[in-house]
Amino acid sequence: MTTLILDTPNHALSLEGGLLHISHPEQSARLLPLAELERLIIGKGISITSDLQIKLSELGKELILLGQKSCASIFNASSAPNSLRLLQYHVVSQVNTRRKLAFDIIEARRKGQNKILNRLGLPCLSAPESVPDNLMLYEAELSRHYWQQWRTYFAGDGFHGRERQPPKDPINALLSLTSTLEDSALAAPLLAEGFDLTLGIHHATGYRRASLVLDIKELTRSELELWIINQWHNQVFTAADFQYNKQACLLTKAGQKVFYSSWFHWQKSRKEKLRELARRCHQKFIEVCDEQ
Missing domain, CATH: 1.20.120.920 (CRISPR-associated endonuclease Cas1, C-terminal domain)
Known part of the structure; x- marks a missing residue:
C-alpha cells in the first residue's frame, strides 16, 4: 500500500478498466492499479472524474484534496444514528x-x-x-x-x-x-x-x-x-x-x-x-x- 501525491497542475485523473489513469499534456500517460494505493493526495489545478472518486470510496481508499488554506477529504464514513x-x-x-x-x-x-x-x-x-x-x-x-x-x-x-x-x-x-x-x-x-x-x-x-x-x-x-x-x-x-x-x-x-x-x-x-x-x-x- 502506498500514498500517491500529485501537486503539479494540469494532471487529469480518471478510471480506465479498473485502473487509475494519469495524464498530463507534457508527460506520458500512466496506469496504476488501485489495489496498490492506500490514499491519493492531489493539489490545486488537477482534474478528477466522478467515476474515479466513487471507485476510490467503494474500495475504501482515501482521497485528500489539498489547498493552501484548507483541505477536503472524501471517504466512505460508517453510518451513525441521528x-x-x-x-x-x-x-x-x-x-x-x-x-x-x-x-x-x-x-x-x-x-x-x-x-x-x-x-x-x-x-x-x-x-x-x-x-x-x-x-x-x-x-x-x-x-x-x-x-x-x-x-x-x-x-x-x-x-x-x-x-x-x-x-x-x-x-x-x-x-x-x-x-x-x-x-x-x-x-x-x-x-x-x-x-x-x-x-x-x-x-x-x-x-x-x-x-x-x-x-x-x-x-x-x-x-x-x-x-x-x-x-x-x-x-x-x-x-x-x-x-x-x-x-x-x-x-x-x-x-x-x-x-x-x-x-x-x-x-x-x-x-x-x-x-x-x-x-x-x-x-x-x-x-x-x-x-x-
Whole structure:
C-alpha cells in the first residue's frame, strides 16, 4: 500500500478498466492499479472524474484534496444514528452551557501547550482565577504568549512568530500543513460517532466551515506540535527539505516524500486514539445534558 501525491497542475485523473489513469499534456500517460494505493493526495489545478472518486470510496481508499488554506477529504464514513445530532443541537442552543464548554476547550489547549513549554524548559501559561468575561480575548492572549515562547526557542531555525498565510519558515510550514491535514483525520471518527461537523461550540457556526472539527482540533493541537518538535529535533525534517516560492516556505518534492511518509505512518498509530476521542466527546455531551 502506498500514498500517491500529485501537486503539479494540469494532471487529469480518471478510471480506465479498473485502473487509475494519469495524464498530463507534457508527460506520458500512466496506469496504476488501485489495489496498490492506500490514499491519493492531489493539489490545486488537477482534474478528477466522478467515476474515479466513487471507485476510490467503494474500495475504501482515501482521497485528500489539498489547498493552501484548507483541505477536503472524501471517504466512505460508517453510518451513525441521528440521536447525537439532536443532543448536539440542544447543547449548542444553551448559551451558558456552550460558554462553559468553550472555556473547557480553551483550558484543555492551554494545559496541552504547557506540557510542550515545560518540555522545552520555557515559562508556562498561567491559569485564570475565574472564567474570563471575554473568552476570545483570553484565548488571543494565551496564543500571543505561547508563540512568543516558541520564538525564543526556535529563533535559530528562522521562526519569528506564528505566520499562517503564507508560512515564511520551515516550522511555520509544518505547523500549517499538519493543522490542515488534521481536519480530515478528525472528520472521519466524528462523523462515525454521529456528530454534525458544522455545528461548533467555541468556533462560530455559519462560516461554511466544519466548526466542530476546529473545536476538537484544539484538544489535539499540542499533540501535533509535539510531533513537529520531535521530527525537527530528530532531523527527520531539516531546512534542506524546504524551498521558498515568493514569500511562502514550502516542502520540496523530496521533503514531501519524507513528510507524508512520516505523517501517515503516525496516523496509523493514532487511528483508535482519535476514535476514542470522538466517543469521549459524545459522552461529554450526554453528561452536560444530564446536568441541566
